[in-house]
Amino acid sequence: MSVADLSPRAAAGSGWDILDRLPLAVAIVDRRGTIVHANRAWTLADAPPVGAPLAQLWDERPTERLVRSTLQLGLDEVLAGKRDGFEIEYPVRCEDDTVWLSLQGSPSPEGAILSHRDVTRRRRADHELAEQAAISQVDRALVRAGRELMGSLELPQILDRLCRLTTELLDADASHTVLWHEEDESYAAVASVGDTPENTEALRNMRLPRSAFVGP
Numbered sequence: 001m002s003v004a005d006l007s008p009r010a011a012a013g014s015g016w017d018i019l020d021r022l023p024l025a026v027a028i029v030d031r032r033g034t035i036v037h038a039n040r041a042w043t044l045a046d047a048p049p050v051g052a053p054l055a056q057l058w059d060e061r062p063t064e065r066l067v068r069s070t071l072q073l074g075l076d077e078v079l080a081g082k083r084d085g086f087e088i089e090y091p092v093r094c095e096d097d098t099v100w101l102s103l104q105g106s107p108s109p110e111g112a113i114l115s116h117r118d119v120t121r122r123r124r125a126d127h128e129l130a131e132q133a134a135i136s137q138v139d140r141a142l143v144r145a146g147r148e149l150m151g152s153l154e155l156p157q158i159l160d161r162l163c164r165l166t167t168e169l170l171d172a173d174a175s176h177t178v179l180w181h182e183e184d185e186s187y188a189a190v191a192s193v194g195d196t197p198e199n200t201e202a203l204r205n206m207r208l209p210r211s212a213f214v215g216p
Contacts, residue, residue: 029054030111031079037110047116054114057103058090067091071103078105078112089119159191167193176203185210 019026025042027035027050035050043049048056054075058068067090074086085106092099100123104115159177167175174194178187187210189203 025116026113027054027116028108028110028113029075029079033075033079033111042116045116057116074103075105075112078107081107089123160193163191163193178208181207 019039020041022039023041025039025045025047027038027042027047030036033054035048035052035054038047038050048054055072058071071088071090074083074088077083078086085104087102087104089100089102092101098120099118100120102117102119105112107113163175163177166172166177172194174192176189176193176195177191178189180187184207186207188207189200192200192203195203
């Protein structure tokens with residue numbers, strides 16, 4: 001078999017034998033944007049075959065116009081030597097879900113070498129972490145607002161009413177309202193309902209650490 005008889009992929013030699021073992025989908029396009037080589041992971045993926053224009057990757061999928069133009073621009077600028085590379089993560093809408101894909105490209109002697117992978121799991125994990133961080137930030141803001149609000153309610157009748165309302169709502173025998181004091185980093189009782197005068201006075205003289213209300 002002569003070299004002329006070899007397919008472009010076979011002519012690429014042992015390098016593609018190594019790339020075939022990788023789970024990452026890899027392909028090479030020429031300067032016209034046509035796929036000339038692809039490893040096994042690329043051919044098994046839902047990607048354009050060798051001989052097809054790479055643009056099929058986004059033109060034939062339900063991607064938004066801005067995504068398509070961004071991907072095409074990244075490829076065009078790498079092929080023209082205007083960029084050293086690009087990496088774009090883009091969404092593809094399915095019937096009842098959205099899949100996130102990543103396309104990386106960098107120059108090669110033939111045109112550009114590209115890798116394509118599914119990053120949906122990481123994007124979802126990043127989204128969950130961002131949501132958790134946002135919730136934590138809101139929680140901290142609410143706690144701070146609550147402390148400042150309670151700190152401004154120094155009128156005994158308002159605090160006593162809060163204790164009585166808590167007792168009624170929870171059907172409890174007694175209720176105490178404590179406020180956080182930044183100066184000594186402790187809680188102190190400022191109102192009490194349903195307890196004995198002795199216990200109420202004892203609580204008012206006590207300073208309770210944060211651990212008394214927050215678990216380890």
